[in-house]
Amino acid sequence: MILVLVETADGAAAEVSLETLALARALAAEGGGVPVQAVVVGEVPDPAALAEELGEHGVAEVHQATGDGVAAFGGAAWAAAVQEAREATGSVVVTAAGSVRGNEVLAHLAARLQVPMAANVTAFSGLAPFVVTRQVVGGAALEEMRLDQRPAVFTVAGHAWQAAVAPTGPATWHTFAPDVAPADLVASVVSVAEKEPDTSDSLRSARVVVGAGRGAGGPDGFAPVAELAELLGGAVGVSRVVTSLGWRPHHEQVGQTGSRITPDLYVPCGISGAIQHWAGCASSKTILAINTDPDAPMMTKATYAVVGDMHEVVPAIVAELRRRRTGVEC
Known part of the structure; x- marks a missing residue:
């Protein structure tokens, strides 16, 4: 089972997450067609629409984490939610986009699971051993990294893969309230300020x-x-x-x-x-x-x-x- 943390913007999946799903599908095919599932943290305006969109990108099931503890972004709190989804699905691979949030959440997750994390992966080769290629030195060089421990945790470099549809029908939607400890809430977003338009x-x-x-x-x-x-x-x-x-x-x-x-x-x-x-x-x-x-x-x-x-x-x-x-x- 492969679990992908999907980020959303205005109720739709972020483009970098759709790119990550493309790599996840390729990895799933290499593993004999194992299911690809997604975890979404926080409120979603239209779950049915998002389920349909993710289904078009090969996601079989979506697990939405809700509740006060994850309503605002916090790396540790969101990692607790992803960990709970991973345990429920039995996923042997957990991945996310190599965005600011994706890298932070999966770094927390890897620490909780006591496994290594590979950031900004661009490709993979083989499953036994599982070897990934990732960007280092700000993308100026590439290195190969073996991920022997399970679950394998890594993020995918932006634009390393092209988002592409692979329709499977609307994904099945599940909702759960993760167990977030007080220590996980030490750092979280408390307000969002408007800024100049970003192009x-x-x-x-x-x-x-x-x-x-x-x-x-x-x-x-x-x-x-x-x-x-x-x-x-x-x-x-x-x-x-x-x-x-x-x-x-x-x-x-x-x-x-x-x-x-x-x-x-x-x-x-x-x-x-x-x-x-x-x-x-x-x-x-x-x-x-x-x-x-x-x-x-x-x-x-x-x-x-x-x-x-x-x-x-x-x-x-x-x-x-x-x-x-x-x-x-x-």
Whole structure:
């Protein structure tokens, strides 16, 4: 039995959880077709709708944990709920998305069960022994890890697997009230504050990303970058130093402490390519780097590299794109 912690947003399964279910189904098939079940913690506006959605992604049964102890997010409390669901199902594998919540909950769960946890898994190979491949050093490297103890506990790196439907009909729904100890409630969310609109989701899902770093020279240097992104139907991404200097908002940051992107085309302009930034863009299918330094790490790793000043190269690209679209010299 495989148990997946499914996170929800506005009553629907989060995309990262649907990606995790794709890996879980592949693992279930490798094990001879064992069932995939899900655990959902907290209230759900429309259980029937969620049951139908999860059934479309191969989930046979859903176990919803309810009650005051898990109404607000708390890593230890949610781990207690997941542990109870695991014991009820007899699952030998427990997995979740490698999100902030997924990693925290499963880290607590692994500690409770006294088993190792592998974070940010991208693939698996074999069942005896069970070996997983996971991202380390912020995604800049991969390592193989054997999970010999049961249950095997791990999280799945975002975008490592593609969510895909595998209809089995609506999942059967069960509700239970987990036994949450006072010690599990020491840390939990007590309030949620509104913040500025976050477009990081659109950045992570963009097929084209045009990025810029310190080489932009300042806030005004992003005008041609944004124009190129618009012409290509993409999004703007930036390096950490840009947000640290206050030139652009944090939700545009690509890297270890920002968004991890997987576009068909990434155009980093004036970005040296430090390991922290590379961790966020290494999965790009094609990288066209623009930099005055031919030896910059980003230039040496890129699919294509243009040695030149981004303030000259990017406007030239914009002008050529506009000429080709309108037939008029810009």
